[in-house]
Amino acid sequence: MTEDRYVAAIEISSSKIVAVVGKIRPDGQLCIIASEQEKGVESVRYGVIRNPEETSMRISRILSLLERKPAVAPRRITGLFVGLSGLSLRSIPTRVSINLPDDTEITDDILSRLLQQARSTAIDSSLEVMDAVPRSYTVGRLETTSPKGAVGDSISAEYDLVVCRPEIKHLLIRTVQDKLGKSIKGIVVTALASGQLILTAEEKRLGCMLVDMGGETTTVTIYKNGHLLYFATLPLGGRNITRDLTSLNILEERAEEIKITSGNAIPRETVSTLNYNGIRDADVSNIIVARSEEIVVNILKQIQYAELKDSDLPGGIVVTGGASKLNGMLDLLSNKSSLNVRRGTLPQYIILEDTKISSGEIIDVASVLYAGATGNEAECLERPAQERVPVTGDANTESEPDEETRKPNQPQGGGIGGRIIEWVSTIFGGDKEDDSAPLD
DSSP states (O other): OOSSSEEOOOOOOOSSSEEEEEEOOTTEEEEEEEEEEEOOOTTHHHHOSSOOHHHHHHHHHHHHHHHHHTTTTEEEEEEEEEEOOOTTTTEEEEEEEEEEEEEOOOOOOHHHHHHHHTOOOOOOOEEEEEEEEEEEEEEETEESSSSTOOOEEEEEEEEEEEEOOOOHHHHHHHIIIIITTEEEEEEEEEHHHHHHHSOHHHHHOOOOOEEEESOEEEEEEEEEETTTEEEEEOOOOHHHHHHHGGGTTHHHHHHHHHHHHHOOOOOOOOOOOOOOTTTTTTHHHHHHHHHHHHHHHHHHHHHHHTTTOGGGGOOOOOEEEEGGGTTHHHHHHHHHOOOOOEEEOOTTTTTOOOSSGGGSSSSHHHHHHHHHHHOOOOOOOOOOOHHHHHHHHOOOOOOOOOOOOOOOOOSSSOOHHHHHOOOOHHHHHHHOOOTTSSOO
């Protein structure tokens, strides 16, 4: 690749829709050059599109804004990598195997057959397999994470099948491809893409948990020995706290404002006597603390469901998502688990050229963009076709006038003398400029 390749991605969640445009440099580095978003999306619930028409209109506005940005114009967005998230996303472990002749060398073709067998595993008919992530392989009696080239008479593997309800994917296609006419270059499971981008190799080998705390859902993925071990989506998020606050007879917008400006997930040591237009600060604090603790308890419960203990995750907890920005939320997670907790950030090899955006706001969509662009050579943006306007005396025109149109004193051939005479003739003897033509 000798030129920059332009790519685009979109992430549709319950709290906002975010789209970014990036370019892949010839050295493989990803630069994010533009970002736009719309918040307060009522047409999406628990990460699932409920109103494709309204959602497509919002996306159309976002893409139009992106196309008008200097870093993007005059290119047009023709395709997108799309993030997949939603309440029903989870993982199901499965094991598959293939018997082989003695001393068979494992090839890409054999590994592809094994993967296809895993993806075809019989599961609940209400679910669809979105991805199959290998944990480990066994070639003959040798367990390995790099089976290609090994020799044996059989191969087996443990996979985590990432599944969800089929309508989540179908609604994405209906909204983006059918209604907007944008080509979907790839559907990427957002949580897996984030884990690949945000977590270090050391954290995944030691054992760690990645928590994405969104508006209405919280996604939990657990890694151990370098691979995915557990995946679940919880129906809890920051909006639960906001809605609880509306019990104080305030609108949701006001409740969200109070939560952001004065809320804390950890109870204060002293009781405040402050009030907000008749709303006692103590009541606000009690509601936020109670719901925050419920969310954290459910997050940490996933460690048990993965058949692990806190001590099995020395890599700690890595947290992303808007709900995690609530004051004290990371401290609450650390106190309840006794694990190290850090906020997820984009790695240094992702360059933000758009200085108006913060990395924390685009982690999910940037992960989708990176996963899609590095696994697919697709181009997502195109320059509009330029109409060529014929100009008399064009220096690049090599064709000669025919016999009927050649002037008597014009030299034969397309030499420079003929072009100079034609140029002079155009200035002094050509058609006059139309006075009615609009000025630039």
